[in-house]
Amino acid sequence: MKLATLPNxxxxxxxxxxxxxxxxCRAVPHIATTLQQALERWTDVEAALRAAAAALDTDExxxxxxxxxxxxxxxxxxxxxLDGSAFESHGELMSRVFNLAPNEYGDxxxxxxxxxxxxxxxxxxxxxxxxxxxxxFEGEFGIITDAVPMGTTPAEAAAHIRLLVLINDWSLRRIxxxxxxxxxxxxxxxxxxxxxPIAVTPDELGPAWHDSRVQLRxxxxxxxxxxxxxHGGAMGxxxxxxxxxAAYSRDLVPGTVLGSGTVSNPNYRVVGSSCIAERRAxxxxxxxxxxxxxxxxxxxxxxxxxxxxxxxGPFGRIDQKVVPAHPR
Amino acid sequence: MKLATLPNxxxxxxxxxxxxxxxxCRAVPHIATTLQQALERWTDVEAALRAAAAALDTDExxxxxxxxxxxxxxxxxxxxxLDGSAFESHGELMSRVFNLAPNEYGDxxxxxxxxxxxxxxxxxxxxxxxxxxxxxFEGEFGIITDAVPMGTTPAEAAAHIRLLVLINDWSLRRIxxxxxxxxxxxxxxxxxxxxxPIAVTPDELGPAWHDSRVQLRxxxxxxxxxxxxxHGGAMGxxxxxxxxxAAYSRDLVPGTVLGSGTVSNPNYRVVGSSCIAERRAxxxxxxxxxxxxxxxxxxxxxxxxxxxxxxxGPFGRIDQKVVPAHPR
Numbered sequence: 001m002k003l004a005t006l007p008n009x010x011x012x013x014x015x016x017x018x019x020x021x022x023x024x025c026r027a028v029p030h031i032a033t034t035l036q037q038a039l040e041r042w043t044d045v046e047a048a049l050r051a052a053a054a055a056l057d058t059d060e061x062x063x064x065x066x067x068x069x070x071x072x073x074x075x076x077x078x079x080x081x082l083d084g085s086a087f088e089s090h091g092e093l094m095s096r097v098f099n100l101a102p103n104e105y106g107d108x109x110x111x112x113x114x115x116x117x118x119x120x121x122x123x124x125x126x127x128x129x130x131x132x133x134x135x136x137f138e139g140e141f142g143i144i145t146d147a148v149p150m151g152t153t154p155a156e157a158a159a160h161i162r163l164l165v166l167i168n169d170w171s172l173r174r175i176x177x178x179x180x181x182x183x184x185x186x187x188x189x190x191x192x193x194x195x196x197p198i199a200v201t202p203d204e205l206g207p208a209w210h211d212s213r214v215q216l217r218x219x220x221x222x223x224x225x226x227x228x229x230x231h232g233g234a235m236g237x238x239x240x241x242x243x244x245x246a247a248y249s250r251d252l253v254p255g256t257v258l259g260s261g262t263v264s265n266p267n268y269r270v271v272g273s274s275c276i277a278e279r280r281a282x283x284x285x286x287x288x289x290x291x292x293x294x295x296x297x298x299x300x301x302x303x304x305x306x307x308x309x310x311x312x313g314p315f316g317r318i319d320q321k322v323v324p325a326h327p328r
Numbered sequence: 329m330k331l332a333t334l335p336n337x338x339x340x341x342x343x344x345x346x347x348x349x350x351x352x353c354r355a356v357p358h359i360a361t362t363l364q365q366a367l368e369r370w371t372d373v374e375a376a377l378r379a380a381a382a383a384l385d386t387d388e389x390x391x392x393x394x395x396x397x398x399x400x401x402x403x404x405x406x407x408x409x410l411d412g413s414a415f416e417s418h419g420e421l422m423s424r425v426f427n428l429a430p431n432e433y434g435d436x437x438x439x440x441x442x443x444x445x446x447x448x449x450x451x452x453x454x455x456x457x458x459x460x461x462x463x464x465f466e467g468e469f470g471i472i473t474d475a476v477p478m479g480t481t482p483a484e485a486a487a488h489i490r491l492l493v494l495i496n497d498w499s500l501r502r503i504x505x506x507x508x509x510x511x512x513x514x515x516x517x518x519x520x521x522x523x524x525p526i527a528v529t530p531d532e533l534g535p536a537w538h539d540s541r542v543q544l545r546x547x548x549x550x551x552x553x554x555x556x557x558x559h560g561g562a563m564g565x566x567x568x569x570x571x572x573x574a575a576y577s578r579d580l581v582p583g584t585v586l587g588s589g590t591v592s593n594p595n596y597r598v599v600g601s602s603c604i605a606e607r608r609a610x611x612x613x614x615x616x617x618x619x620x621x622x623x624x625x626x627x628x629x630x631x632x633x634x635x636x637x638x639x640x641g642p643f644g645r646i647d648q649k650v651v652p653a654h655p656r
Contacts, residue, residue: 079445105506112512113441117407117581129479129577150653151457172577178433184440185513187410191577249457249500249519253445325478
């Protein structure tokens with residue numbers, strides 16, 4: 001099942017179910033008005049949502065045209081956004097370039113809590129204060145949960161993964177290491193993230209949802225140039241393990257969004273990267289200096305999932321432009 | 329003006345205004361059903377809320393008895409909880425006892441984002457997984473904002489401080505330093521916080537709201553024994569500065585809760601502490617070892633604000649018991 005959210009003047013927008021080809025959509029207010037509502041009663045509403053989506057496939061005249069460029073983030077705001085850093089090749093590169101101590105606790109996932117009161121749409125401009133801050137994108141896969149009780153095990157956690165999404169985790173790289181050194185994690189370095197327009201149930205990925213990992217590549221283009229296409233299957237911890245880690249001492253609220261961290265593969269020189277900071281780290285290793293600058297105002301970044309044949313995955317596209325928050 | 333939230337079966341509860349003596353309350357559904365709603369339209373509703381509260385003082389027969397022990401947290405859930413660590417004497421002690429590097433960036437406030445989808449009431453039991461984790465309380469003052477635009481300056485920020493609250497920031501001390509060393513901040517080490525029952529507008533404090541700091545003591549009792557009464561005025565950064573720091577690269581959503589961090593004073597040997605970890609740090613300095621154990625299941629902690637004459641402040645009391653999350 002494929003879900004999206006359309007603007008209706010309300011902060012949570014209007015939930016719609018999509019046809020399999022994502023060309024048509026239908027609001028389902030008799031089932032749930034918003035995706036948050038659906039997640040709060042998921043086991044009660046899932047069958048009805050699936051039936052409404054299937055009806056769009058049966059009757060080609062049903063529903064309305066779906067314009068992904070008009071969609072909000074599938075979950076335009078969430079009560080909780082927890083972001084992991086589960087790709088080990090990324091972590092190792094970042095530690096080197098930022099001169100951070102290596103993670104002493106490799107048996108524990110890395111995770112922080114970030115801004116969740118707004119997820120930008122996949123096509124929203126990204127207002128940021130200054131290009132001096134090292135503006136960077138970060139391509140990630142993410143999951144959205146129903147209610148996950150405190151103490152849930154990894155084996156139990158998998159069943160709480162209700163939806164998969166594609167996320168651009170905007171980052172300010174010149175502030176990030178300063179905030180890391182405090183031990184408190186990031187506030188200024190992590191502005192609002194964006195989500196690609198379509199959230200899908202795990203079954204939509206078929207064999208590309210395996211081992212609680214998204215087995216697709218995340219293709220990233222920066223100003224129209226291919227930047228990377230790293231594979232999502234390389235997570236050191238699966239989403240099931242990340243969820244259980246998060247739920248150790250808290251109940252997770254329905255609509256919790258949990259991210260994989262920047263998608264990264266050990267053969268980064270071949271597949272490229274999902275953020276500029278990682279490329280700069282590779283340049284530092286290879287050439288003794290980082291050569292690729294961070295983003296300028298007016299720059300665009302595009303992201304989509306693709307399979308091994310280059311066929312687009314089901315999340316739709318992120319395509320965003322960075323703009324000054326305080327134009328002069 | 330004094331505000332509280334009563335249970336009504338909904339996650340955000342029922343907003344009530346209180347009489348000056350906090351003995352009576354009144355729901356104001358014609359103005360706002362929940363505190364979150366009021367904060368989203370604060371400039372439109374503040375006068376009406378104040379009038380409704382004043383009417384309780386004029387007519388002693390108006391309203392219903394207010395039972396603080398029945399109240400929820402004034403804001404039972406929030407879109408954003410940002411917690412500072414603005415008391416320098418606390419930071420210095422923690423760095424010593426946890427063997428952390430001193431904060432190299434003393435001109436920047438310390439701040440992390442924490443769990444905000446549930447604030448426990450001031451009397452709620454606190455379910456936690458294990459006493460092995462070093463269960464600790466942390467007494468703090470906090471503010472609640474209306475909408476704060478990205479780029480707000482400290483001078484502008486003061487006007488966005490709409491309500492003041494008293495917070496118990498529950499912490500797991502054996503996990504905290506491990507999560508700090510990752511640089512990502514805390515997830516497992518910071519379960520849900522609690523709030524004392526009454527939120528007040530800054531004018532309720534009179535001269536005890538000065539310099540964007542709460543000029544009251546935070547009195548802490550552990551199992552009926554006085555533990556500390558440190559003064560809230562000793563913040564190295566005021567709430568105005570903390571707010572501006574938080575708003576550097578994000579808009580702050582109405583209902584953002586921002587904490588001072590553990591209230592602590594340089595004369596901690598005289599006034600005591602607002603958390604066990606700080607006392608253990610002092611013992612380590614004084615005796616070469618930490619002697620005070622962390623909390624056991626069944627332990628209680630009580631907190632209230634007091635003035636220099638020992639008179640109770642307007643927030644009401646926190647009085648909570650720690651219980652096992654997974655009873656055997």
